[in-house]
Amino acid sequence: SLTENLQRTFSTLRGLDKITEANIEPTLIEVRRALLEADVNVQVVDNLLASIREQALNMKVVQGVTPGQQFIKAVYDELVRLLGGDPEASSSQPEVSKAPVFAEVTTKPMVILMAGLQGAGKTTATAKLARLLQTDKRGRKRVLLVAADVQRPAAVEQLITLGKQINTEVFALNAEKSGPVTALEVASKALDYAKQKGFDFMVVDTAGRQVIDEPLMQELAMIKKAVSPAETLLVVDAMIGQEAANITRAFHENIGITGAILTKMDGDTRGGAALSIKQVSGAPIKFIGVGEKLDKLEKFYPDRMASRILG
Amino acid sequence: NMGRLDQVDQAMKEIENVLLGADLGVGVVDRLIQDLRRDVAQKRLRSGVQVRASLAASLLSLLTQAQTEAEKRVQAERISAERMSGSPACEVLLLVGTNGHGKTTSAAKLAYRLRTQDKKKVLLVAADTFRAAAVEQLAEWARRAGVDIAVPLENQKNAASVAFDALKRATDERYDVVIIDTSGRLHTNENLMDEMKKLRRVVERQVQGPVTECLLVLDAPSGRNAVTAARQWLKDVQVSGLVLTKLDGTARAGFVVSVVQELGIPVKFVGVGETLNDLRDFDPVAYIDGLLL
Numbered sequence: 001s002l003t004e005n006l007q008r009t010f011s012t013l014r015g016l017d018k019i020t021e022a023n024i025e026p027t028l029i030e031v032r033r034a035l036l037e038a039d040v041n042v043q044v045v046d047n048l049l050a051s052i053r054e055q056a057l058n059m060k061v062v063q064g065v066t067p068g069q070q071f072i073k074a075v076y077d078e079l080v081r082l083l084g085g086d087p088e089a090s091s092s093q094p095e096v097s098k099a100p101v102f103a104e105v106t107t108k109p110m111v112i113l114m115a116g117l118q119g120a121g122k123t124t125a126t127a128k129l130a131r132l133l134q135t136d137k138r139g140r141k142r143v144l145l146v147a148a149d150v151q152r153p154a155a156v157e158q159l160i161t162l163g164k165q166i167n168t169e170v171f172a173l174n175a176e177k178s179g180p181v182t183a184l185e186v187a188s189k190a191l192d193y194a195k196q197k198g199f200d201f202m203v204v205d206t207a208g209r210q211v212i213d214e215p216l217m218q219e220l221a222m223i224k225k226a227v228s229p230a231e232t233l234l235v236v237d238a239m240i241g242q243e244a245a246n247i248t249r250a251f252h253e254n255i256g257i258t259g260a261i262l263t264k265m266d267g268d269t270r271g272g273a274a275l276s277i278k279q280v281s282g283a284p285i286k287f288i289g290v291g292e293k294l295d296k297l298e299k300f301y302p303d304r305m306a307s308r309i310l311g
Numbered sequence: 312n313m314g315r316l317d318q319v320d321q322a323m324k325e326i327e328n329v330l331l332g333a334d335l336g337v338g339v340v341d342r343l344i345q346d347l348r349r350d351v352a353q354k355r356l357r358s359g360v361q362v363r364a365s366l367a368a369s370l371l372s373l374l375t376q377a378q379t380e381a382e383k384r385v386q387a388e389r390i391s392a393e394r395m396s397g398s399p400a401c402e403v404l405l406l407v408g409t410n411g412h413g414k415t416t417s418a419a420k421l422a423y424r425l426r427t428q429d430k431k432k433v434l435l436v437a438a439d440t441f442r443a444a445a446v447e448q449l450a451e452w453a454r455r456a457g458v459d460i461a462v463p464l465e466n467q468k469n470a471a472s473v474a475f476d477a478l479k480r481a482t483d484e485r486y487d488v489v490i491i492d493t494s495g496r497l498h499t500n501e502n503l504m505d506e507m508k509k510l511r512r513v514v515e516r517q518v519q520g521p522v523t524e525c526l527l528v529l530d531a532p533s534g535r536n537a538v539t540a541a542r543q544w545l546k547d548v549q550v551s552g553l554v555l556t557k558l559d560g561t562a563r564a565g566f567v568v569s570v571v572q573e574l575g576i577p578v579k580f581v582g583v584g585e586t587l588n589d590l591r592d593f594d595p596v597a598y599i600d601g602l603l604l
């Protein structure tokens with residue numbers, strides 16, 4: 001792991017009382033390799049290293065702590081900060097774990113729009129989110145799921161099936177009854193329905209799309225305009241590589257994201273994409289998916305993610 | 312003289328970042344840049360254009376050689392397996408891989424191609440008994456592709472028995488090819504990987520021969536974890552080829568170089584979109600061009 005490699009690299013610095021440009025270079029190369037192998041975007045890595053280099057050179061050697069340990073802590077702390085966390089507050093502290101993920105919203109329904117590449121896990125995440133939202137501590141909230149993916153075969157059926165599993169209503173338009181239907185129509189009509197029936201939340205599932213697909217990116221922008229979501233969440237497969245930075249930038253410039261959900265974190269991917277997403281959009285990762293079942297959604301903790309990326 | 316060196320060094324730095332940004336991985340890139348430095352010195356390359364051309368040529372030759380050797384390896388394995396068991400009663404394509412990467416869509420595309428281009432009698436098998444509306448999704452694709460489909464019986468949850476029933480039907484009704492779509496799974500889930508090993512055994516016992524292809528489906532945006540996944544799949548289920556999907560997007564899928572060269576898994580097909588026609592054979596030249604863009 002990087003931590004072990006760094007311990008080894010730094011053991012050669014044991015006798016030193018000062019970290020210099022020369023002796024830090026091999027260590028920085030080691031950190032660069034590890035972060036790239038963890039799928040952190042190359043530009044994000046190089047920015048991070050510039051900041052680490054500066055911190056390391058200004059580091060005062062602390063009594064009883066080896067320079068290696070200090071350096072590792074500096075890298076870890078920087079990762080936590082870049083992921084939107086506070087290195088001094090760990091996820092085991094209740095004020096961190098109990099902090100609400102979504103800001104309070106006064107208008108009803110609070111709308112959440114899901115977006116992302118094909119196969120990222122949007123439909124599953126939509127249902128997982130609904131399950132969380134409706135079992136709110138302050139009393140059962142009513143959530144409306146919106147099946148606005150009218151393109152993928154059986155996408156609507158998939159959301160309807162998931163909705164049944166958690167006893168949640170799904171808004172869908174039947175193409176056979178009303179003729180060909182657009183995603184924009186479904187989303188707009190769903191909002192009217194949600195307002196009319198007094199739903200607390202409305203979560204809109206959309207079709208996966210590529211960022212170079214102009215018409216589909218425009219469609220997404222129109223959907224956002226029509227439903228004015230309080231939250232726009234980018235759903236990203238944790239196995240994603242360097243492209244995480246580019247697709248985050250493209251979605252962010254197109255519709256402005258307020259958060260992200262990193263799925264399939266139950267695998268062994270290091271998840272460096274988390275760093276790219278936060279760096280490029282400024283939006284925090286709010287949840288991670290840790291399995292296919294609908295109770296497999298966890299709150300995102302920067303410190304746990306930092307440890308995972310560092311390996 | 313300094314200006315010329317600067318231009319070459321600048322080109323090397325840019326190339327390194329392009330290759331890293333394309334998910335080739337730091338180990339592969341280090342080796343490529345090392346070889347490139349040697350070529351620059353030996354051939355006395357002077358310009359950025361020459362440096363880039365030299366790298367493109369080495370990368371292409373590395374990949375085509377690795378692809379050829381991988382195809383030979385897989386072919387030899389199939390021949391030796393058939394020597395042991397005899398050739399299978401019908402051809403079977405098994406699609407496996409990570410959740411959401413494109414197995415179901417690729418199964419449909421393959422069925423469509425085999426029916427329309429190769430004039431085969433194709434049976435699609437919906438062996439994903441877990442995911443919501445997975446069977447409905449493949450059934451709709453079967454309808455669009457004009458092929459028959461075997462679906463699970465009501466309450467039939469065991470994927471291996473769905474495959475078993477489908478293969479009985481395939482031999483009884485004389486289908487040429489059976490394409491089995493399976494549920495997505497992470498290579499780290501031991502129970503699900505065991506289930507897949509068992510599925511393959513049941514299939515091969517039923518057709519009395521090796522599956523024709525065990526295709527691992529991985530999508531282009533995947534990072535270095537795709538190599539880890541492929542390695543585990545190879546170890547557990549012996550995949551015979553890769554289907555690389557979503558190459559119509561912005562991702563360049565540099566992990567493919569490692570999968571072909573280090574693991575010896577050849578790329579069989581490429582997915583370039585969401586319709587039945589969006590299936591291509593692997594073209595190393597086009598792939599390398601895409602990497603270096």
Ligand SMILES: Nc1nc2c(ncn2[C@@H]2O[C@H](COP(=O)(O)OP(=O)(O)OP(=O)(O)O)[C@@H](O)[C@H]2O)c(=O)[nH]1
Nearest residue numbers: 118119120121122123124208264289290291410411
């Ligand atoms: N292991 C695991 N699988 C997941 C997770 N989230 C989603 N999946 C699986 O990933 C696959 C794709 O999920 P979907 O919800 O259909 O993805 P999507 O983004 O809606 O796909 P499109 O609508 O086609 O773009 C399914 O097999 C899900 O069960 C997760 O956190 N862990």
Ligand SMILES: Nc1nc2c(ncn2[C@@H]2O[C@H](COP(=O)(O)OP(=O)(O)OP(=O)(O)O)[C@@H](O)[C@H]2O)c(=O)[nH]1
Nearest residue numbers: 118119410411412413414415416495557582583584
């Ligand atoms: N752009 C693009 N999208 C693709 C391609 N192949 C598949 N997709 C899309 O990716 C999404 C997931 O495809 P599926 O075929 O459902 O993937 P899967 O591997 O069967 O998913 P699970 O069964 O849930 O594990 C769908 O929205 C497909 O339309 C491709 O080559 N290009």
Ligand SMILES: [Mg+2]
Nearest residue numbers: 122123149155
């Ligand atoms: Mg979906």
Ligand SMILES: [Mg+2]
Nearest residue numbers: 414415439445
């Ligand atoms: Mg599928």
